[in-house]
Amino acid sequence: MVLTTPLHPRLVELNESQLWQHWAGYLSADRYDLSARQEYTVLRNAAGWFDTSPLHKYSIRGRDAERFLSGVFARDIRTCRPGRAQYTIWCDDRGHVLEDGVVFRHSSDEFLLTSAQPNAGYLSSLVGKLDVEVLDVSTQWASLALQGPKSREILATLAPEVLDLAFFALTPAKVEGVPVTISRTGFTGDLGFELVIPADSALVVLDAIIAAGKPYGMAPFGNVALNMARIEAGLPLYGPEFTSARYAFTDHDRFTPQELGMGWLVKNLDDDSRPFIGRRALQREAAEGSARWATVGIVVDWRAYHETYESNGLVPPKDSEPVGWETMLYDDEAERAGYATSYMYSPMMQAHIGIARVRPELASLGTTVHVETSVNHRYVNIPARVSALPFFKPERKVS
Amino acid sequence: MADTQYDALVIGGGHQGLVHAAYLAKGGLRPLVLEQRSFIGGAAITEPLHPGFSFTTFSYGLSLLRNEVIQELELVKHGFMPLFMPTTFAPMDNGDYLYMTADHELNLKEIARHSVRDADAYERYNHDFSRVQQLVKPIFDRRPPNFWSDRADDKDEIAWLLGHLGSADKKVIHDAVRLITGSAADFLDDYFESDIIKAHLAGSGIIGTKVGPMSQGSGLVMLYMGMGEHDGDMGSWSFHKGGNGGLTQVMARAAQSFGAEIRYGAVVDHVIVENGRAVGVMLHDGVELRADTVVSSLDPRHTFLDLVDPRELPSDLVEDVRRFRFQGTASKVNFALDGAPKYPALGDRTDMYRGFVSIGPSIEYLERAFDAAKYGWYSEKPYLDACFQSFIDPDMAPPGKHVLSCFTMYTPYELRGSHWDTERENLGDTVQRRLEEVFPGFSDLVLHREVVTPLDIERTTGLSEGNIYAGEFLLPQMWAFRPAPGYSDYRTPLEGYYQCGSGTHPGGCVIGSPGRFASQAVLADRAER
Numbered sequence: 001m002v003l004t005t006p007l008h009p010r011l012v013e014l015n016e017s018q019l020w021q022h023w024a025g026y027l028s029a030d031r032y033d034l035s036a037r038q039e040y041t042v043l044r045n046a047a048g049w050f051d052t053s054p055l056h057k058y059s060i061r062g063r064d065a066e067r068f069l070s071g072v073f074a075r076d077i078r079t080c081r082p083g084r085a086q087y088t089i090w091c092d093d094r095g096h097v098l099e100d101g102v103v104f105r106h107s108s109d110e111f112l113l114t115s116a117q118p119n120a121g122y123l124s125s126l127v128g129k130l131d132v133e134v135l136d137v138s139t140q141w142a143s144l145a146l147q148g149p150k151s152r153e154i155l156a157t158l159a160p161e162v163l164d165l166a167f168f169a170l171t172p173a174k175v176e177g178v179p180v181t182i183s184r185t186g187f188t189g190d191l192g193f194e195l196v197i198p199a200d201s202a203l204v205v206l207d208a209i210i211a212a213g214k215p216y217g218m219a220p221f222g223n224v225a226l227n228m229a230r231i232e233a234g235l236p237l238y239g240p241e242f243t244s245a246r247y248a249f250t251d252h253d254r255f256t257p258q259e260l261g262m263g264w265l266v267k268n269l270d271d272d273s274r275p276f277i278g279r280r281a282l283q284r285e286a287a288e289g290s291a292r293w294a295t296v297g298i299v300v301d302w303r304a305y306h307e308t309y310e311s312n313g314l315v316p317p318k319d320s321e322p323v324g325w326e327t328m329l330y331d332d333e334a335e336r337a338g339y340a341t342s343y344m345y346s347p348m349m350q351a352h353i354g355i356a357r358v359r360p361e362l363a364s365l366g367t368t369v370h371v372e373t374s375v376n377h378r379y380v381n382i383p384a385r386v387s388a389l390p391f392f393k394p395e396r397k398v399s
Numbered sequence: 400m401a402d403t404q405y406d407a408l409v410i411g412g413g414h415q416g417l418v419h420a421a422y423l424a425k426g427g428l429r430p431l432v433l434e435q436r437s438f439i440g441g442a443a444i445t446e447p448l449h450p451g452f453s454f455t456t457f458s459y460g461l462s463l464l465r466n467e468v469i470q471e472l473e474l475v476k477h478g479f480m481p482l483f484m485p486t487t488f489a490p491m492d493n494g495d496y497l498y499m500t501a502d503h504e505l506n507l508k509e510i511a512r513h514s515v516r517d518a519d520a521y522e523r524y525n526h527d528f529s530r531v532q533q534l535v536k537p538i539f540d541r542r543p544p545n546f547w548s549d550r551a552d553d554k555d556e557i558a559w560l561l562g563h564l565g566s567a568d569k570k571v572i573h574d575a576v577r578l579i580t581g582s583a584a585d586f587l588d589d590y591f592e593s594d595i596i597k598a599h600l601a602g603s604g605i606i607g608t609k610v611g612p613m614s615q616g617s618g619l620v621m622l623y624m625g626m627g628e629h630d631g632d633m634g635s636w637s638f639h640k641g642g643n644g645g646l647t648q649v650m651a652r653a654a655q656s657f658g659a660e661i662r663y664g665a666v667v668d669h670v671i672v673e674n675g676r677a678v679g680v681m682l683h684d685g686v687e688l689r690a691d692t693v694v695s696s697l698d699p700r701h702t703f704l705d706l707v708d709p710r711e712l713p714s715d716l717v718e719d720v721r722r723f724r725f726q727g728t729a730s731k732v733n734f735a736l737d738g739a740p741k742y743p744a745l746g747d748r749t750d751m752y753r754g755f756v757s758i759g760p761s762i763e764y765l766e767r768a769f770d771a772a773k774y775g776w777y778s779e780k781p782y783l784d785a786c787f788q789s790f791i792d793p794d795m796a797p798p799g800k801h802v803l804s805c806f807t808m809y810t811p812y813e814l815r816g817s818h819w820d821t822e823r824e825n826l827g828d829t830v831q832r833r834l835e836e837v838f839p840g841f842s843d844l845v846l847h848r849e850v851v852t853p854l855d856i857e858r859t860t861g862l863s864e865g866n867i868y869a870g871e872f873l874l875p876q877m878w879a880f881r882p883a884p885g886y887s888d889y890r891t892p893l894e895g896y897y898q899c900g901s902g903t904h905p906g907g908c909v910i911g912s913p914g915r916f917a918s919q920a921v922l923a924d925r926a927e928r
Contacts, residue, residue, distance in 0.1 A: 017502075035501030037630070038485040038753070045482055045640060046793050150793070215798030217790065302470050315533065318631030347483065347630050350466075350475050 002027050005053035006142040006202035010210070014220055021223060024116070026054040029222035036224035037320050037347065043188060043229060044348060047148035047213055048221040052194065053202075056118055057138045060111040064130035069103070069111060071276050072126055074257060075265040078274070082107045085168045085183045089257055089265055095281030096245030096254040097262070098122075099238060102185060104170055104196075112181075112196070114143070116238040126277075142202030146209060147192030147229075149396060150216045155182070155193055157212045162193060167398040176208045187226060189233020191396040227322050231342045231355060234297060234389030236260055240322075241295075241341045241355065256285055259357070261295030261389065294363035297387040298329070298340060300352035300371055304383050312375050318345040318352070328372040329356060330381055337362050337369045349391050354384075362386065405431040405660075407692035407921065408680050410667050410706065411900065413441020413860070414643075416696035417650040417659075418914030419899040421472050423692075424657035426922045431688070432654070433665040433680065435861070439651045441696075442860045442867065443909055445644025449847035451797040452735040455642035456851060457860065457867070459731070459786060459804045460755075461909055462627025462636040464646075465540065468911035477652040478645075481629055481637035482791050484754035489599045490837045491760045494744050497595045498751050514593035524590040524600075531575045532625055532633050534567050539626055542916045543879035543887045543904045553888075575622075579874065583617040584762050594761040601765060602757050602784060605808055607867045607907075609728045611769030612762050620872050623907070636755065638791045643909055670695075670706045670896060677707075677896035692895055692921055696914070698862060698869035699723050699882035699902040703891070713892050719883030723902075724873060727853035727865030728772050730810040732830040734803040735796070735847035739787070740838035752790040758783040758837055768809055775815025777826055780833060782808040800846075805830055812853040812864040819854035826850055868907030869900050878904050889917035890924070897921055 003026045005011070011029055019030040028051065033039050042048050060069060069077040073088045080086040082105050089100045101115035113119075123134045146155055155162045159173040162182055170183035178201040186192030197205045210218075230237060245254040257266050269283050285291055309316040322344040329337040340354035358369060365388060370381035409420045412434030420430040438444065442457040461481055469479060489497040497513065499506050511518040544556035564572065577586055583604030587597045601612040604621035611617065625634035639646040651661060666683040670693050679689035695702040703712060703720045739749045759765050759782035768778035784806040789796035796802045807830055814822060827850040834841045853865025862869055870876055879887045882902045889897055899917030900906060906913045 033485070033501075034505065035483070035485045037483050038501060041483040045480070215793075217793035302466060306466065310533075310537075313533075315529065315633060316631060320630060345630065348475070348480070350469055350479065 005051055006199040007051045007053060007144065007206050010203060010206055011051060011220070019222070023223070024054040024056065028054055029220070031222040031224050032220045036222065036228070039219060039221035039225035040228050040320070040347070042217060042219045043148045043221050043225055044190070045149065046217040046219075047146065047150040047154055048219055048225070049206075049209060049213070050145045050147070050221055050226055052143040052145050053141075055114045055116065055138070055143060056136070057141055057143070057196075058113045058115070058120060058123065059135040059137045060113060060123070060132065061109055062130070062132040063109055064132050065109045065111055068127065068130050068132040070274050072123065073103070074276060074278055074282070076272055076274060077103065077105075080105050083170060085170050085185050087265075089262055091257065091278030091282070092245050093277055093281065094245070094254070095256045095278040095285055097242055097257060097260060098244045098246055100236070100262075104181065104183060106170075106181075112137075117244065140199055142197045142199050144195045144197065144202075144206060144209070145186050145188075145192060146195070146213075147186045147188040147190055148218075149191055149394070150213075150218065151192050154209070154213045154216050154218060158208055165193070175205045178205050180205060187233075187235055188229035189235065189390055189392050189397060190229070190394060224321055227342075228320055228344060228346070231322055231344055231353065232346055232348055232390065232392035234261075234355060234391060236262070236295075236355070237342070255293070256282065256291060258282075258285060258291040259293040259295065291360060293338065293357040294360045295389070296356055296358055296363050297389040297391055298354045298356045298369060298371065298384040299349070299387045299391075300382055300384040302351055305352065308375060308380055308382050314375065320345045320347055327354060329358060329384075330370040330372065331359075331362060332368060332370075334370075340371070343371075346391065352384075353391050355389065358386065405429050405688070405690045407431070407694060408433060408688055408690045409694045409696060409899070410680065411441060411696035411861075412436075412439040412651075412661060413696055414443045414647050414650055414909050414911065415900050415906070415914040416441070417647060417654050418468055418472065418911040419694060419696060419918050420659040421650065421654035421657050422915055422918030423921060424654060424659040425472070426918060428692070428922075428925075430659045431690070432659060432661045433667055433682075433688075434661060434663050435666040437663050439661060439663075440644050440647035442856070442862060443643035443647045445642035448733070448849055449735040452800065452802050452847065453642060453644075453795045454733045454735075454802060454849060455644065455788065455804050456733065456849070457731060457856060458643040458909055459788070459806060460636045461639045461643060461646065462624075462629065462634070463908045463910040464627070465911050465915070466628070467540070468915055471915075472650070472653045473656075474649055474653055477656065478640070478649045480640035480645075482640060483629070484637055484791055486751050486754040487599070487757060488751035488754065489595055489757045489760065490742060491595055496742070496744060496751075497599055499599075510593070510596055513595055514591070517591045517593045517596050520590040521596070524587075527570075527574055528625060529633055530568070530571045531578055531622065534571050534575055535622065536626065537563060538878075539905050540912065542889070542919070543881075545885055545888050546879060547885045548888075578618040578622045580615060581618045582613050582615050583621045584612045584766075586618050586621070587762075594763075598759055598761045598765060599757060601762055602759055602782065605765060605769070605782065606784065606806070607729045607808075608872050609726050609772060609809070609811070611766040613766050614769070616873055619874055619877070623872055626905075638786070638788055640792060641794065642788065642792075646909065667706065672707060672711055672893055672896075675711065676894040692897065692925070694897040694899050694917060694921065696900040698725070698866070698900055699898070700725065700863040701861065702898050702900065702902070703882075707893060707896065711893060716883050716886050716892065719886075723876060723882055724871040725812070725864035725866040726871060727812045727856060727862070727867065728809045729865075729867055730777075730807040730826060730853060731849075731851040732805040732807055732827055733849040733851070734805070734845055736801040736803055736844040737846050738799065738844055739790075739801055740834075740841045740844060742838060749790065752787040754786070754791070756783075756785040756787065758785060758833065772809035772811045775811060775813060777810040777814070777822070777829070778808065779829065781810070781830060783830065783833060784808075785834075805834070810852060812857070819852040823850045823852055823855075826852060869902040870907070872907055881906065889913070889920040
């Protein structure tokens, strides 16, 4: 029997489309509205909320918690002060990424980690003699993302603390008397917040947020709209962009942070002597320049796209639902340039965009790559140019 | 004092003037846009006419703006943001409704509720209509050939056109001719039996034009209104963030980023012509501006009969422009509302307000609304193309409040035995009464009302007789005949004087093409010199 989240009673009421997927064993809405593009539009222009409760949540606490995590995570956790959150990754000893997640630091010795995959066994196996406790607290908490340009205004009516909450900061607050943790985080590339709420009081908080958001046109959004938003934000997703190196059969499915466009997380290794898993491999890669791939954005040439379809008697399709497979890319000599891991038509960008992995020498902005697609049941290549990530980066996200 | 620092003077800061100036600047010229008011936008403006509420005073929707303009002028970088409208809602007099959503197959069920046969008819209709759009689009998106010129590029265009039509399917050509010359009602009758479905589709055949759905010519308007596209959906409409005033702000930022400048409060008295050549403009306040190129984005009447001395022009052009029909018949009634109105059959639901709400439940209703206009009066029961814009863009009204834009047909510019200054509020009452019938309790929600008649459109924007397209959508005034045969290539008989307004092909609506095509003519001529 598929599981349901603490917010489920409201999800069911609101899900007009009755389209769901299974996420980490839970029912999770693909879309609530009849149109995912509508949810996306509301998210980008007003505000939307998303039930993130299926995420795995781990409490990591103890005198040595910081020391422990600084050896597990590739990003230096010591730079994350209490009251802050940090996006992080962890690697294997060859410097290949195992997973990513967001860690919330409540105090000097108390952390909460959220991740897409189960990690309790792996984390516990690394504790050794350290004074650290790793607890799976996934079912104790519901979690909820409130995102979009109006999210702050809406949430401030319930928790004024958010008005001066900085990007990636977190604060305890009370909503309808329920103690929650609010962080200025999210997966949409926009201004937004996430709430961690005691599971048994989660509906009370959600109902208060729904009521507060109604005058602002807020609406729930599902996985499709979230996927659109995070591609525009250039945020990698476990699944399309990478899977754990631990479970890969070949190195074709193992990637270093540098190859995934996450090099910025580990760029100052010479400044810190911190031992962590994969450190030496990452330093070697940096020194040798041996990364096989660069992660870039691609933007398809709109005119060539139109001409390709129109000259074949077709109306150019512009499907904003991200495609569920890899899209092959070629260079000017028709040699393999790489592949797009995520690809969609972006209404905000008015173009087909993708997150792509290309040969490092093709990574400079403006380089032409050719996107393989099929028209009238034949493969055709349509030119695109390499562009910076993220595609979408409003000032309000961090201001 | 003559000021000669600009290469081109663009008269009018509406969307065509802005697009045109942006292209000129992108092409390396230094254009100056002359706007008579203290803000840009022309008929595409958004105004805070009631505290906290934004009104799209005139133009209120977006569909036809060309991809070329969006992309070439990099509008996305400057804030271009069309907001998807996922619904259309058509209330009926018996309390029922037609409610179309973003779920195509659910729409077929909704249609079947009114007529089971019309569900698959809707599929056939959409496909046939799309194929006509496909045939027309390449013609629509090229400058029309001048059939009476000796220029090589005109000969090339004519050859291309013959080839294009020659390769088209017989049925598609025939459907195109039926739409272009026939009535919306006749075309729809071939497919549908349900009144509400026919009326829902025929509404776009009468927008802004003095034709009824049964008049020949309404098919042309219906086809024109289908020539837009959003995100791959042909004929779909959106609401730009902040209304079309938000869009013209985006266009102004784009134009300025390329180097165009805008001067406000600059009312042009006339174009200065010396030896048959335009050399500048004289402003009302006596300031003289000089430039090699002068471009009018105003309608053909202003461009040829007001800004220049018609005696400088060939008499065939003057005659054609004199008989060019404007006869505005559309008004806007805009409301600030204290809350959302209720549609009795749907209780407290408001999801059907996220797109156009079309009040005109049958072809006969629309045709009878037209009858009044034929005899110089406005409809007792008007056709309303309404939109609760704050449901699409919450920034249009304070939280929980709403704005309603009501495009109203038919309200002829010339009233028999009266005047719009007398009838303005009576029209407002007529529209409000109709809304009260559809949404009982509507009047209690009204905080503010603004009635914009064709006379007001003319007075404020300068559009002759308040025609929203800068000239009627009638076949003899379209394409190579817009604004007059032989003068459709954005040039004028006066060297250095050009036209880039909606009175040229494929103008009308927020489309951008005339501004773009005219820039090509200006830049090509300068390159030749």
